[in-house]
Amino acid sequence: MTNHQNSSKEAASRGLLQAISRYLGSDVAPEWRRAAEATPRHRFLPGRVWLPSEDGGLERCDREREPERWFATAYADEAVVTQINDGQEPEDLSDALPSSSASAPSIVFRMLDLLDLAPGMRVLEIGTGTGFNAALLSHRLGDVNVTTIEIDPAVVELARSNLKANGYDPTVVCGDGSLGWSAEAPYDRVVATCSVQHVPRTWIEQTRPGGAVLVPWESPWICGGLLRLTVKGDGTATGRYTADSAFMLMRTHRLDLRLFRDVVMNDHVPAESTTARSPWAIADSPIETQFAFGHRLGDLWYAWHHDPDLDDVETRLWVATTDGGSWAAVDSDGTDNAERYTVWQHGPRRVWDEVEAAHQWWLDNGRPGPDRFGLTMTPEGQRAWLDHPANSWPL
Template structure:
């Protein structure tokens, strides 16, 4: 099979758009259908990609060796990993971690809809990736109105080449997306294709009043969400979340902590207590629950240890701060009728008490989901809120 046959391309694009329409609940708008047809997704994929198998371990897929599989991946409604380990592919692919990808097409088109674009608008894209999203934007708005920024030089070059080969020439910048790109500001829209745990204020500064910032969200507790902010006249931006997207975290905001290298030390002497709060209630619960807890907890993250090698402990939940300065561990002894759990805590903060308080807050406020939660970004920091910006607390 060859992947450049016009009929095959058109059929593949039509099939993908049908899948996207089913996800959206309506037909893809004509302007975006035209963009997808003019910029077929496979033309933006490198010859070597990485696909997940049944065991969720990434495996390389080379276009030359597996053309059918490669082409099928290009037109499936799934993410396609285009780089691992920041370009340093490990000898053992079990250690391969995605560092750049082609996003899930249904999420791509949903985000394009949420941007609510109009002719003449200027857009800054954070994370060029393959260049596919920039091509869709350029088709709709014109090259002159689209700027895309990519932190990885190799990825930026591949995006630039793919765009040129497909007939598009938006401004492609190699740089730190957290800084935006002031040379083309102000923008009517800023859209990120990577997740952030803090919204860079540069994005607000470089947007027009009334402009929209759309970014995937990733707090330390959960790793999904989509945040849509509107820029206000006073230099702030505020908006709400939805929960159905997951993207790689912006490279300059990666946490980089390892539990037993950076957080839990042999000389720590933790305080012991007990809790009636089931650890699975807060860390293995529906995503809407975890999203609300992460929104409230701010800088806490967790990790499960299902074989801690500790006598009398079947499963342990670890909780730690983003700076690694405090930690807690909650133990389950394997007894299905357990109504109390042993808690160990170390550091200046009592993290499990914070988790318990967040869970009580969630219950007391009617178990809010993402649609009731929002964020306000100011020059001084960002403020999380419930229902209304006036009901807020500091979020970094």
Template sequence: MTTQLSTDEQAAMRGLLQTVSRFLGHEMALEWRKAAEATPRHRFLPDRIWLSGDDDQLTPCDRDHEPDRWFAAAHTDKPVVTQINDGQEPENPSDALPSSSASAPSIVFKMLELLDLAPGMRVLEIGSGTGFNAALLSHRLGDTNVTTIEIDPAVAELARSNLNANGYVPSVVHGDGSLGWGAEAPYDRVVATCSIKRIPYAWISQTRLGGAVLAPWENPWICGGLLRLTVGEDGTATGRYTPDSAFMLMRTQRLDLRLFRDVVMDDHIPTESTSTLDPWAVADSEFETQFALGHRLGDLWYAWHHAPDVDGVETRLWVATTDGSSWAAVDWDGAESTERYTVWQHGPRRLWNEVEAAHQWWLDHDRPGPDRFGLTVTSKGHTAWLDHPANAWPLR
């Protein structure tokens, strides 16, 4: 610590740690409480942050001009946006999109618990952010056992500056986290603070036998779930999910795909059919449903189109492949008791048929939630499974 905490800061810290303990369902472990007290979150936030209002639009909050609002955000169990639009502020404030943030403390400490750390372990963190997580790790394990890598040079410098100002000197690397950092491998743990759609195999190969990789999971259908993999003797990593987490996607896995620019074209002539499957049963449904469908459907994503200016259509659900080669549209006419929906499909794959099959599979297997799913990663690809790795299918 560089300076003593004020009375207000001490009170805010106690309140925040109590909130985190309630989220965890038990008192924070003493070693993590000590780390938190030694590395107050507010010391790792920049003077300008962005907060969302009732309309979910991000607005800047400057410490000098709004000290009370800034202080409250720093000590609230919510994520705080620390960078927008990869560091380039847009001309129109409504175009502000988060590109780096300080995660909610509750999920930070949940992930630290899931790492199951022990003295002497070496950790690689993917995504330095503000440096807060690396500081907690350094306090617990020692600077020499912590490496953090960040793709954005400005964010990497912010993390390094924050860490040094608070007395920590772990290895801070500016580089592409999807490649890991072989110079200091092997590691006992690799942890990502950004969500990923695929586990880079470099993370597996740079982890010791019996070591673990922990990352927030995302697929095109839904974002959510923490995946913890254990590395085996044959270079294969396998593990299960803990439900509910949402992080910004790793920059190298972003997909700039727009429905009416890249997928649906004026010259497309779709085939018409009908379906009894309610589109709301698969899209914007419960998290458990969408999580399961995402693992069965793999490379499909969806988007709602309300009032699409089509005669007799109140709402349309679009489903498409991530390569834009196939799409489907399901129409609702606005009737309260619709039994059949009009379906339009184009491309080499019949996507709504795939959605129907995935939904029926989910029903046939007793509506499994995230805790019944797992993933196996090899140098050749990803395999999803239900209940046991023997019940597997390739993840498209």
């Protein structure tokens, strides 16, 4: 690397650390600053990445064709898509779906802070990705104390190559992260770089009493929430959420549901009613509302249907169960501030009634945001709670 390239890299690294500090509201801790300086982010990105396009999709950015843009991407405080469609790149990028990424550096360092690490601690990382996070952990704790697991063989190969090229040698495993890695257990910390809809029991079992599990959480309703659980000696774990975050869902937790393939059938005869509750108050509302719905509604998800080619219907909100057994549709004719909306419901559950009850619960409890919610794991399952674990319900 030339002196000019070295100086550009150093300037970019300093600028990125400043951006991270602004996001955190304080300087990056000295131990993590040293790790970042020893682990240049551009060395962990593949030669081809995918960036947002003007039409809202993705477009290729190749290091050889656009070196300046690629390098700027490496040192921007943004997530970078590093794989699409599980490695099977489509000819038409309108069909591109992100399947692996490098997280935004600010969230990487926020999670490292939340881990509250000390020398000698052993860490299991779920979701190796590019290997960047494992490298930072290895710099701080030593290779022998870091185990990282990734389900995709091609991603594992890239991460191993990146780590080796940068002088790191943690234990890198190709496998299903939801199972953890018992061969190196117990761990002081387990950290996931993908979101989950339920915390795998194995992660709790492989963590020492007093240890912590840090995981991005999501539900079928909403993607967002960073959960830090403290593991207890009786096999339970409990903790609260911090500020919003969004990660790719763990592959083994994915749902492939389509309204008109899996849910709504031609022979369904829904019941008709009306509601005074606006569909936008439900599904186009602030994070506080959506986060509460994710914890109260459990297995419900929604989708908007604009211009559904129905008389007097401009927009339709669909809500359905993840097993496809029950659904509801709420219609709007486009009238501003309408007093009533038509509701159609089908199946053994009246899911729109459940949605309205959850919204009323949220209003009655003072419109709680993510910081008032928590989750407790027991051998029997997981329970969400508001303000205190005693005020809980099963998820």
